[in-house]
Amino acid sequence: MEILDILIIGAGPIGLNCALEAKKNNFSYLIIEKGTIVNSLYNYPLYMRFFSTAEKLEIDEIPFISTAPKPGRQEALEYYQGIARQKNININLYEKVEKITKINNVFEIETSKGKYFAKNVIISTGFYDIPNLMNIPGENLPKVKHYYTEPYPYAKQKIVVVGSSNSSVDAALETYRKGADVTMIIRHSEISKSVKYWVKPDIENRISEGSIQAHFNAEIIEIKDKTVIFKDENEETKEIENDFVLAMTGYLPDFDFLKNSGIELQGDCLNPLYHPETMETNVEHLYLAGVVCGGKDTHLWFIENSRIHAEMIVQHILAK
Structure with missing residues (x-):
């Protein structure tokens, strides 16, 4: 031995x-x-x-x-x-x-x-x-991705990106630039301070001009086949159309x-x-x-x- x-x-x-x-x-x-x-x-x-x-x-x-x-x-x-x-x-x-x-x-x-x-x-x-799961209804649907590799599959699709870290910001910017309709759902009040310094102004400007929608202090509560339901910063429940969820939750x-x-x-x-x-x-x-x-x-x-x-x-x- x-x-x-x-x-x-x-x-x-x-x-x-x-x-x-x-x-x-x-x-x-x-x-x-x-x-x-x-x-x-x-x-x-x-x-x-x-x-x-x-x-x-x-x-x-x-x-x-x-x-x-x-x-x-x-x-x-x-x-x-x-x-x-x-x-x-x-x-x-x-x-x-x-x-x-x-x-x-x-x-x-x-x-x-x-x-x-x-x-x-x-x-x-x-x-x-091991993805850090959100533990919400619908998270196991095929349209929910915990890993992101490239933007091309998401062209002309309605994308929800969860999170505000480097991976979330990269996914949001790349899919937006390939023609996706991007909405970010962010639990915190701002884009993470740890985001790469040469990328952070880019995402903030895209949000500011409305090219990428962002909901801060918000949280997804359910994912359905064609929609996503979340609570916004005012605790109001909203439902938006959706084709894919990129859950960049770590x-x-x-x-x-x-x-x-x-x-x-x-x-x-x-x-x-x-x-x-x-x-x-x-x-x-x-x-x-x-x-x-x-x-x-x-x-x-x-x-x-x-x-x-x-x-x-x-x-x-x-x-x-």
Whole structure:
């Protein structure tokens, strides 16, 4: 029975960085990924641009060359997948980790394709796989989309975009410019302050001139086949015609998986318990890395400020 030094769950940028650190320190390791390399980035909108500049997305001091000040999705895919190829990182793709069990001092990792054993496990699964549902009638209708990729299917359609974050604003602007009739339903009183600074004036001007309708302090209460019902800021119920709902309400980590692995979740945001200097959870030798550390607060961690997790974890394993 082979016992790996480190098993890494998730082949996103931070998972790859953990593998590079393990490799540099001569640890036996393996990444298991349920999709493709940097699967979350692959599922981003086709024309998405990062808020960060290229150098802040780099891992292992490998230069990220971008033709634009802010890299896009395709450049990021080329960069991270290129690293996986060039560095010959050990990865099993399209294999889902289903259960982690600690037996004495060894973890047993059960997947959709087999079973593995490791002294240390790093969970770096991100948060992009589980939509943050509105939990309203009609949310399961085929016209409701929790993921947005490109604007072309929505040309000449009546679109409701839910939310005011970067993903909501991008979807609203892109579909509007391809001929959609766009209405935004926003729970807050304004467009989010975290929206990319070069995009925020654009959406605010489109709303101001009436090209995009926006209802602030509003909330959808029901989705029907041909309409959407919502409450406006005056608590009045309104119903508008609708062909598609783009529910850009955010995403969540797999809390059941974390809990079943023995990790304690704390507070309203279900923050996983870990030591901030080592990234080790309450389960000894089980670590977290990347945005999964933030629980429901998915804006707390991102690539540029969680790259350091890989070195912190591997150094702690070395010290042990």
